[in-house]
Amino acid sequence: MAGESNASLLNDHKEKHFTAGEIVRDIIIGVSDGLTVPFALAAGLSGANATSAVIVTAGVAEIAAGAISMGLGGYLAAKSEADHYMRELKREQDEIIAVPDTEAAEVAEILSEYGIQPHEYSPVVNALRKNPQAWLDFMMKFELGLEKPDPKRAMQSAMTIAIAYIVGGIVPLFPYMLISSADRAVIASVIVTLLALLIFGYGKGHFTGSKPFWSALQTTFIGAIASAAAFAMAKLVQG
Amino acid sequence: MAGESNASLLNDHKEKHFTAGEIVRDIIIGVSDGLTVPFALAAGLSGANATSAVIVTAGVAEIAAGAISMGLGGYLAAKSEADHYMRELKREQDEIIAVPDTEAAEVAEILSEYGIQPHEYSPVVNALRKNPQAWLDFMMKFELGLEKPDPKRAMQSAMTIAIAYIVGGIVPLFPYMLISSADRAVIASVIVTLLALLIFGYGKGHFTGSKPFWSALQTTFIGAIASAAAFAMAKLVQG
Numbered sequence: 001m002a003g004e005s006n007a008s009l010l011n012d013h014k015e016k017h018f019t020a021g022e023i024v025r026d027i028i029i030g031v032s033d034g035l036t037v038p039f040a041l042a043a044g045l046s047g048a049n050a051t052s053a054v055i056v057t058a059g060v061a062e063i064a065a066g067a068i069s070m071g072l073g074g075y076l077a078a079k080s081e082a083d084h085y086m087r088e089l090k091r092e093q094d095e096i097i098a099v100p101d102t103e104a105a106e107v108a109e110i111l112s113e114y115g116i117q118p119h120e121y122s123p124v125v126n127a128l129r130k131n132p133q134a135w136l137d138f139m140m141k142f143e144l145g146l147e148k149p150d151p152k153r154a155m156q157s158a159m160t161i162a163i164a165y166i167v168g169g170i171v172p173l174f175p176y177m178l179i180s181s182a183d184r185a186v187i188a189s190v191i192v193t194l195l196a197l198l199i200f201g202y203g204k205g206h207f208t209g210s211k212p213f214w215s216a217l218q219t220t221f222i223g224a225i226a227s228a229a230a231f232a233m234a235k236l237v238q239g
Numbered sequence: 240m241a242g243e244s245n246a247s248l249l250n251d252h253k254e255k256h257f258t259a260g261e262i263v264r265d266i267i268i269g270v271s272d273g274l275t276v277p278f279a280l281a282a283g284l285s286g287a288n289a290t291s292a293v294i295v296t297a298g299v300a301e302i303a304a305g306a307i308s309m310g311l312g313g314y315l316a317a318k319s320e321a322d323h324y325m326r327e328l329k330r331e332q333d334e335i336i337a338v339p340d341t342e343a344a345e346v347a348e349i350l351s352e353y354g355i356q357p358h359e360y361s362p363v364v365n366a367l368r369k370n371p372q373a374w375l376d377f378m379m380k381f382e383l384g385l386e387k388p389d390p391k392r393a394m395q396s397a398m399t400i401a402i403a404y405i406v407g408g409i410v411p412l413f414p415y416m417l418i419s420s421a422d423r424a425v426i427a428s429v430i431v432t433l434l435a436l437l438i439f440g441y442g443k444g445h446f447t448g449s450k451p452f453w454s455a456l457q458t459t460f461i462g463a464i465a466s467a468a469a470f471a472m473a474k475l476v477q478g
Contacts (some may be wrong), residue, residue: 038306
């Protein structure tokens with residue numbers, strides 16, 4: 001009994017930890033692209049002599065499209081994974097009932113990959129055979145490597161990514177909203193976005209366990225490369 | 240011996256299966272956004288009375304920026320996961336050497352979550368203790384749920400996503416390259432992109448095991464929503 005409540009507390013703790021980590025991951029996904037692509041698009045267009053008005057129009061349209069594509073796309077992907085999990089769960093359930101010997105052999109195979117001998121793993125296999133729910137959980141995790149998805153996560157993930165993308169995208173764009181000369185606005189945009197990329201990259205490194213300074217540089221580097229490419233392509237098309 | 244070579248063949252088969260699945264997943268990621276965002280951006284700009292020339296400039300700049308952001312971003316994310324794996328591997332290795340009793344207790348805890356009793360799992364725990372390499376693999380997989388990343392995958396993933404994004408983005412954009420009147424080009428772009436989204440969505444459903452018709456509709460729906468939003472935002476800014 002104590003073991004069960006401890007395991008349950010541990011699972012709760014793991015789940016909260018897991019969700020917080022997933023929210024951070026979604027923010028990173030949204031802000032990474034949101035800071036980079038609108039910035040590069042705006043810089044590229046300014047290099048092709050577009051006015052601030054055109055740049056803001058294009059930028060705002062891109063942010064709306066990007067937020068929806070990433071958000072809705074992420075939602076459908078999460079839903080699809082949840083459907084996949086339920087289909088695999090049903091299939092394992094059917095197999096445990098219909099062909100238990102085959103399933104038991106699969107458990108044996110999993111454990112034998114770790115050098116465990118039949119006489120060592122058979123008590124485990126027999127214990128699972130007597131406990132179909134635990135057996136099912138074991139197969140889902142150790143044969144298929146699937147975690148039970150939280151139904152709330154799909155919507156949460158979509159909203160987080162979309163909002164993060166919008167917030168990220170506004171940063172490089174607002175100088176063009178305030179400064180009507182695109183040539184001057186681009187300088188402000190570069191400074192503001194560079195700072196944002198450095199700070200965000202540093203924070204990303206901190207949360208993901210990579211060296212924060214290195215992460216800051218990498219993130220800023222991507223922004224620089226993306227805007228250089230956008231600039232080059234825009235000039236190519238214009239000239 | 241026979242068991243080892245069978246296991247090795249099975250692993251090879253699983254790895255090839257795994258990689259093929261990852262390449263398909265990366266193509267889906269790239270084409271999903273590549274078809275949607277440039278299409279929506281172009282449609283939005285045409286609604287704000289931009290010329291085909293401006294639209295092509297913006298579109299091409301966005302495709303370049305998007306491909307790099309997603310590609311490089313994906314590459315760094317994969318590298319970061321690989322670094323994370325190596326750090327966790329080192330830590331588990333140290334723990335196995337320094338505090339084997341604690342690690343053995345962790346194995347016991349993992350197995351007991353499946354209702355397996357101490358007298359049933361101790362032969363397994365002891366077998367692992369005698370085989371440090373297998374013990375390490377077991378902890379990486381069953382305690383941490385981490386797969387050993389293939390060093391080639393990061394670059395492969397980045398290139399696949401970037402190229403898929405570019406291919407996806409060209410589709411809605413090329414009508415504007417051929418038709419100088421944006422009002423007429425947008426009609427062609429809508430038709431071409433709608434078809435592409437339906438076909439791609441169908442294929443995506445086929446590969447991911449979701450109902451292909453439903454997937455085709457969902458994918459097209461995202462494209463429609465994204466372009467409607469881009470259109471609305473562009474009109475909002477212009478007017």
